[in-house]
Amino acid sequence: DADVTQTPRNRITKTGKRIMLECSQTKGHDRMYWYRQDPGLGLRLIYYSFDVKDINKGEISDGYSVSRQAQAKFSLSLESAIPNQTALYFCATSDSQGIGYTFGSGTRLTVV
């Protein structure tokens, strides 16, 4: 099994729908992250969590929310999806030093 598992792998949804992207990790790390990747823009941080009770906004958190259900699980929600949230979404985890992030395979989300 992969160290970081993201579901679904691909999703097409309609504008205005609520959607949840899920992430689980088996690394035993406390830190988890959600990034968004757009062509030509690299990866941008949406939210991050340093432990179950610690949730922080990243640089582009508007329109997104997260839930840290357990040390191993960190989900990302789009409350009301809009077309410009079409992107590739990555979950990652790291140790407490933030060295060598481990990424999931990504969720390709299309909002139509």
Next chain:
Amino acid sequence: SQQGEEDPQALSIQEGENATMNCSYKTSINNLQWYRQNSGRGLVHLILIRSNEREKHSGRLRVTLDTSKKSSSLLITASRAADTASYFCATDGHGNNRLAFGKGNQVVVIP
């Protein structure tokens, strides 16, 4: 805001040649990391260099860091077709505790 920013390059080289890509950043850092991304896949950590290091090697990878110029370079020697990927630098920003990624360099190695 993003700290790591690669020179906007798309390299196309022949197998066996060396590939060099650069990264610049804006603030002080604890470390700088390089990642590889194969098409549409998750990023894979390649190498880390700390702010008090100037050069580091790992297999065919050589990373340099110039903190006075706030820049880093990644050299891949004797490239292989399997090195075809996008390469990203990422910085932690001193005291920031989270990585900011650059826009990536696409490298195509022609067999």
